[in-house]
Amino acid sequence: MxxxxxxxxxxxxxxxxxxxxxxxxxxxxxxxxxxxxxxxxxxxxxxxxxxxxxxxxxxxxxxxxxxxxxxxxxxxxxxxxxxxxxxxxxxxxxxxxxxxxxxxxxxxxxxxxxxxxxxxxxPVADALPRLVRLGVPPAVVDVAGLVYRLLFLLLDRIAAVRAAQAGRLGFRDVRTTFRSVAGQAGAVFVSAFDRARRMEHGLALRGEPGSLRVMLPPQxxxxxxxxxxxxxxxxxxxxxxxxx
Known part of the structure; x- marks a missing residue:
């Protein structure tokens, strides 16, 4: 985080x-x-x-x-x-x-x-659900919440790929650094696309009515x-x- x-x-x-x-x-x-x-x-x-x-x-x-x-x-x-x-x-x-x-x-x-x-x-988790009460469409709030969640997964993926490349001496000079950065971008893009597709299929199989309801603490x-x-x-x- x-x-x-x-x-x-x-x-x-x-x-x-x-x-x-x-x-x-x-x-x-x-x-x-x-x-x-x-x-x-x-x-x-x-x-x-x-x-x-x-x-x-x-x-x-x-x-x-x-x-x-x-x-x-x-x-x-x-x-x-x-x-x-x-x-x-x-x-x-x-x-x-x-x-x-x-x-x-x-x-x-x-x-x-x-x-x-x-x-x-x-926290974003506290602010996003309350936007619906202000008139923001629930679909927009749901997409924003999913993107926010996906960002953490991508950051973990970037850290893992970078650590693996560093372990293989992928940043020892300018040439290998450019190659590693390009490979990192490709790996992260494929991972992001795959996670987004799996998330979409999971929501479809759950029969979501169009909004992800969450329980908010009483404040x-x-x-x-x-x-x-x-x-x-x-x-x-x-x-x-x-x-x-």
Whole structure:
């Protein structure tokens, strides 16, 4: 199981209702999108970061490992705003693009922390079945759950194939590495196709009516948590508008 999913299943907020965590995380996300980049993104980012490192119990090392990949895409998406095309030279630095690049990077980073706040505290197994109550078609929820389950099987398969290739010195140089990676991709594709076909046949033989019903633990919304969420969002909006 990936580290983020393991943390969501064992974290301090594991037994809280997903609706509470969704109201907090997506409320902050709406603030990050709607408020001005400065200082709205900074205030939202600080609030989400404090929640991740504090009540959510993520930890600095896990936080760095979780955000370093998405932050690369944020930087790559912001860098083109520093340049402009045309004029005496084909590509040149645009002094006016620095502000736009910083605004984009700040807003995207704040939104990333808000999404991570929900992902690191809410297991997918708790969130998916409740989507049906929000009007999502059951077939879409079932497909998402099956794909999520299949991902873990594929990750185990990739680890097993890679360990076997490493035991046969399949990564000793560039040539053998490319050959091993190509073989790994082919083996994983065949395994994924075979598992998906067997899963489809199994569901058909069971006579599934079109939805996979699961039993959810009884959970109630905490009025105190929702009230605290409302106060936090109001404070974020107020501070952002005052400092703007």
């Amino acid at each position: 990936p580290a983020l999913d393991a943390l969501a299943c064992t974290g301090p907020w594991r037994h809280r209702h997903p609706g509470e965590k969704a109201a907090l995380a997506f409320g902050l996300l709406c603030c990050a999108v709607a408020l001005p980049p400065w200082p709205g993104a900074l205030v939202v980012g600080v609030a989400a970061l404090a929640l991740l490192l504090g009540p959510a119990g993520l930890g600095p090392r896990r936080l760095v490992r979780a955000v370093r990949g998405p932050l690369v895409f944020v930087v790559v998406g912001a860098l083109p705003l520093l340049f402009s095309v045309g004029g005496p030279t084909l590509v040149r630095l645009d002094p006016a693009g620095a502000g736009a690049a910083l605004a984009l990077a700040g807003r995207a980073t704040a939104a990333l922390l808000c999404l991570l706040l929900f992902a690191a505290t809410t 109630r919304l905490s009025r105190r948590f929702l009230a605290g969420t409302g106060l936090l969002l109001a404070a974020v909006v107020t501070v952002s508008l005052v400092l703007a």
